[in-house]
Amino acid sequence: MQQRITDHPILSFPERKRIGFTFDGKEMYGFEGDSIASALHANGVRVLAHSERLDRPRGFYCAIGNCSSCMMEVDGIPNVKTCVTPLSEGMSVKTQHGKGVLQ
Amino acid sequence: MKSCDVLIIGAGPAGLMAALSAAEAGASVVVLERAVRAGGQLVKQTHMFFGSREQYASVRGVDIPAILLNKLAKYGDKVEIICSCTALGAYEDGVITALWEREKYLKFKPESLVIATGAYEKSLTFPGNDLPGVYGAGAVQTLMNVHGVRPGNRVIMVGAGNIGLIVSYQLLQAGVEVVAVLDAAPKIGGYLVHAAKLARMGVPILVSHSVTAAYGKDCLERVAVSKLDEGFKPIEGSTVYYDVDACCVSVGLSPLSELPAMAGCGMCYIPQLGGMVPVRDEEYETTVKGIFVAGDVSGIEEASAAMVEGRLAGLYAAKRAGFAHEGLDTLAEECRAQLASLRGGESGGHIRAGLKLLSERGERNA
Numbered sequence: 001m002q003q004r005i006t007d008h009p010i011l012s013f014p015e016r017k018r019i020g021f022t023f024d025g026k027e028m029y030g031f032e033g034d035s036i037a038s039a040l041h042a043n044g045v046r047v048l049a050h051s052e053r054l055d056r057p058r059g060f061y062c063a064i065g066n067c068s069s070c071m072m073e074v075d076g077i078p079n080v081k082t083c084v085t086p087l088s089e090g091m092s093v094k095t096q097h098g099k100g101v102l103q
Numbered sequence: 104m105k106s107c108d109v110l111i112i113g114a115g116p117a118g119l120m121a122a123l124s125a126a127e128a129g130a131s132v133v134v135l136e137r138a139v140r141a142g143g144q145l146v147k148q149t150h151m152f153f154g155s156r157e158q159y160a161s162v163r164g165v166d167i168p169a170i171l172l173n174k175l176a177k178y179g180d181k182v183e184i185i186c187s188c189t190a191l192g193a194y195e196d197g198v199i200t201a202l203w204e205r206e207k208y209l210k211f212k213p214e215s216l217v218i219a220t221g222a223y224e225k226s227l228t229f230p231g232n233d234l235p236g237v238y239g240a241g242a243v244q245t246l247m248n249v250h251g252v253r254p255g256n257r258v259i260m261v262g263a264g265n266i267g268l269i270v271s272y273q274l275l276q277a278g279v280e281v282v283a284v285l286d287a288a289p290k291i292g293g294y295l296v297h298a299a300k301l302a303r304m305g306v307p308i309l310v311s312h313s314v315t316a317a318y319g320k321d322c323l324e325r326v327a328v329s330k331l332d333e334g335f336k337p338i339e340g341s342t343v344y345y346d347v348d349a350c351c352v353s354v355g356l357s358p359l360s361e362l363p364a365m366a367g368c369g370m371c372y373i374p375q376l377g378g379m380v381p382v383r384d385e386e387y388e389t390t391v392k393g394i395f396v397a398g399d400v401s402g403i404e405e406a407s408a409a410m411v412e413g414r415l416a417g418l419y420a421a422k423r424a425g426f427a428h429e430g431l432d433t434l435a436e437e438c439r440a441q442l443a444s445l446r447g448g449e450s451g452g453h454i455r456a457g458l459k460l461l462s463e464r465g466e467r468n469a
Binding site: 003004005007008009010011013033034038041042046047048051056057058059060061062063064065066067069083084086 | 139226238241246247248249252276277321359
C-alpha cells in the first residue's frame, strides 16, 4: 500500500514541494515538512540504524527526539535524530552502525 | 548571556499558557522549544478536546497552538519563542544553557524559570521489542497526522488507555487496518466513548491480553499475544499470533523531569503521576526558589490540565520576577476550580491520589 495518506476525513495534505535526497547512495524524494525519518518511512525504509553490540536493526520509536533509536549519519555527521530533523534538499542520509564516528 | 524576566522551557500546552499569563502580568518572556515548531504534542491531536470552554473543549488539539500563538503575538517583542532550541542544563547559579539549531550555544539568566518539558512514552519489555515496526503510539500519531505517512498496513495496539484508543481510531481514519487493541488490565482504561467508536468499527478490544513477543527478520512481521491471569502472567496455551507490520505501544508516559532534578529540585517517585516528579507547592514552585513546573513534567495528565497548570505557573513565576498580575487572586481561583473539575469523578481518582501523596511526601522532606 502507498504509505502517503491522501484521503483523510479531518486532515488535508495538500501538494507540497518535492525534496530530493539520497539514502545509502540511492536517490529518493520526500516533501517539504517531512522529517528525515518520515520521508524514509514513506519510501518504505524502516531500518535506520544498527545497534552497537549485537548489530540489531533499529527504527523509529518516539518521534520527539528522545529515545535515540532513529540516529543516522546525515551529511557526514553521525547521531542525527532523524525523527525530528527536517529533510532538506540534497541531504546524504546513511544507515548508522553502532556509535558512529566523527570525521 | 541573555536576560529575561521569565524563561519557559517547552512550548507545549503548559509552556504556551505559562508564557501567556506571564506576558499578561507584564513580564518579558523567552520560550525555548526543542522541536521545529511550537505546540508540543498538540500538533498531532486531531480529536476534539473534552473539558470546558476555558481549555478549548470541542476544539481539535491541532488547532490550539495557533490560537495561543496568536494571543502571544499581541505582546510583540516582550515574548520570544525560540524553536529548534534544546535546553541542555539548569545550574545552581540559575544559569540555563541551550543549543540552538545544533550549532549555537545560548545562556540565559532569568528572574524565574518555568519548566514545562512534558513527557515521553514508556516502552514495554518483550523479546523483539526493538524491531523496527514496534513504535510508540504517540510517535505513530505524529507520523500520520503531522507528516501524512502511514506506519504500516496492519497494526496491533498495545494499551487501551485514551492514547491507545484515540490513536487506533486515527489509524482507521488514515486507512490502516487495526487488528486488535490489547490491554493487560482486566478493563479498558480510557474513556468508553473512544472505545465505543472502535467497537462500532469492528475492532476487537481484548482486555487481560498483552503482546509477549515480536518476530521479524529486519522489521516486524508477527506478534505473539497471550491471555493474562490475575497476576498479569501469560496463561499457557492461550497464545495466538497476528501477522502485523506495526505494533503500537501505548502503556503510559513518564515525566521528562531531568531538568528539575539537575537544578536540584526535590524529586519524588509518585506512580500515579507517572514516575519521578518535582515536589512543588500550591503555587507550582519547586523546592528551588524561582523554579516553577507545569504540565506533564510534574505529573501525567491531559493537555487540558496542562494548560491550566501552565496558566497558574506563569502567573506565579511572573510574580516571583516582580510582575504580579493585577487579577492574580481571581484568576488563580478560577484556574484551581477548573483543575478540580478536570480531576473530578472516577477518571481523576488516580491524579487526586498522586497529588495528595506528592504533597505529603513534599512536606515530610521539607
